[in-house]
């Protein structure tokens with residue numbers, strides 16, 4: 388059965404509407420969809436939370452985060468806000484939900500809606516998560532008269548046991564078909580691009596295996612520390628924060644087999660197969676760190692955050708090698724690495740190809756395909772060519788697909804916009820399925836138990852603003868990545884001074 392699209396007179400309720408996520412991501416995403424014409428003006432949007440606020444105060448709170456790239460979009464802000472209202476109520480009492488449903492039903496009756504379409508978005512901390520899911524089902528679900536969808540945000544538990552417990556509470560209430568577990572990395576443009584890139588290009592498909600690829604790295608670097616979120620982060624650490632979810636999701640799309648169709652379940656089946664093929668993580672071969680004060684003393688160390696437990700061993704950096712035990716990937720080292728308070732902010736995938744060992748070109752750079760997820764979406768393939776001109780020597784260059792120069796005037800939705808649109812369209816392909824979640828926790832739980840247990844290592848300190856802990860380069864090398872430091876690669880423009888060539892260095896031959 389093809390998914391039903393929520394189009395006219397859709398109800399959207401955001402629980403936790405007074406919070407940071409709702410303010411910075413959920414409502415701006417809804418506005419983005421409205422601005423671009425992907426959300427009908429017939430929609431009704433409710434914010435629901437405990438904080439006391441009038442409708443006006445609520446609108447004033449969310450408005451500054453809307454993106455308005457054009458004059459015309461400025462005019463749309465008030466039109467969108469007029470569709471939004473706020474309800475202040477408790478999460479654990481029925482009254483608020485009953486009032487909300489009355490209002491929803493009045494709206495639907497006024498519009499003559501016979502089959503209600505209701506989307507509920509839980510932008511909430513885990514503590515109230517199941518309470519709200521339960522109450523929404525009991526008081527706000529339209530039953531067999533219509534359709535309801537429930538969007539849930541991470542954390543989906545903190546290990547295998549708690550993830551299973553959460554699932555056991557949700558499953559009797561909300562069917563897998565109604566649930567949308569959001570991982571916003573799946574909504575990023577370059578992550579969405581992985582399936583077409585891999586399966587619509589036969590030349591790439593041919594070399595996408597251990598015969599040609601020698602290493603894969605997926606890195607997420609952030610240039611800021613916990614900055615006020617220390618209390619939350621200290622209980623989480625970098626693995627739960629971004630590796631077990633965001634980076635692992637990217638990895639599955641990058642390495643899974645071709646799905647039998649573009650259908651959501653076909654895609655998710657392949658992701659689960661791939662996850663099951665990952666070898667248990669090697670606790671002895673990981674690099675973990677925690678940032679300390681910057682070298683100039685201006686940026687605080689992790690432990691300087693007052694909301695963090697004194698002496699906390701929480702890790703803010705991790706590099707985790709893993710291996711996929713299937714025919715395609717066996718023997719290829721794959722590294723997931725992420726860290727806070729680093730020298731730059733970027734998310735990229737780096738696929739390095741084998742060196743050319745024999746033949747006329749033996750001492751040339753390895754080919755490397757780089758997919759930059761952010762900032763500034765790009766994809767570039769580092770390759771070797773003849774130095775332009777009289778020389779017959781080889782230099783490294785790239786086939787460069789930089790989105791900002793190749794694609795002008797394209798609307799690239801924010802990750803949340805893209806995913807909320809998927810929910811409205813009933814497309815599950817970019818959402819995490821229950822079994823996928825379970826396998827991913829099964830993979831990381833033993834490692835987390837070790838790191839957080841009595842035998843857990845002390846994280847290596849790295850100064851705020853560093854590339855990572857000091858042993859990083861050696862660690863990457865040991866795990867298969869060859870860093871080419873020969874220095875004749877310059878982007879975006881290469882000049883004769885930057886290519887290494889004896890002939891050019893010594894001047895033209897007589």
Ligand SMILES: NC(=O)C1=CN([C@@H]2O[C@H](COP(=O)(O)OP(=O)(O)OC[C@H]3O[C@@H](n4cnc5c(N)ncnc54)[C@H](OP(=O)(O)O)[C@@H]3O)[C@@H](O)[C@H]2O)C=CC1
Pocket residue numbers: 606737757763765766767785787788789854860863870876877878
């Ligand atoms: N379309 C575009 O926008 C393009 C931009 N460029 C730009 O050109 C520049 C060069 O790009 P590129 O060649 O991809 O290289 P990068 O400088 O981005 O780095 C190459 C890789 O090597 C790692 N690395 C850096 N230093 C060391 C070290 N000492 N030992 C081991 N590993 C190390 C980096 O890791 P780590 O991240 O941890 O430092 C990164 O994974 C970049 O600024 C890039 O943005 C290039 C092509 C296209």
Ligand SMILES: O=C1O[C@H](COP(=O)(O)O)[C@@H](O)[C@H](O)[C@H]1O
Pocket residue numbers: 571609628629734
């Ligand atoms: O889920 C999270 O992701 C963000 C990184 O997301 P991005 O879209 O800004 O790359 C991270 O900063 C945060 O700690 C984490 O909870």
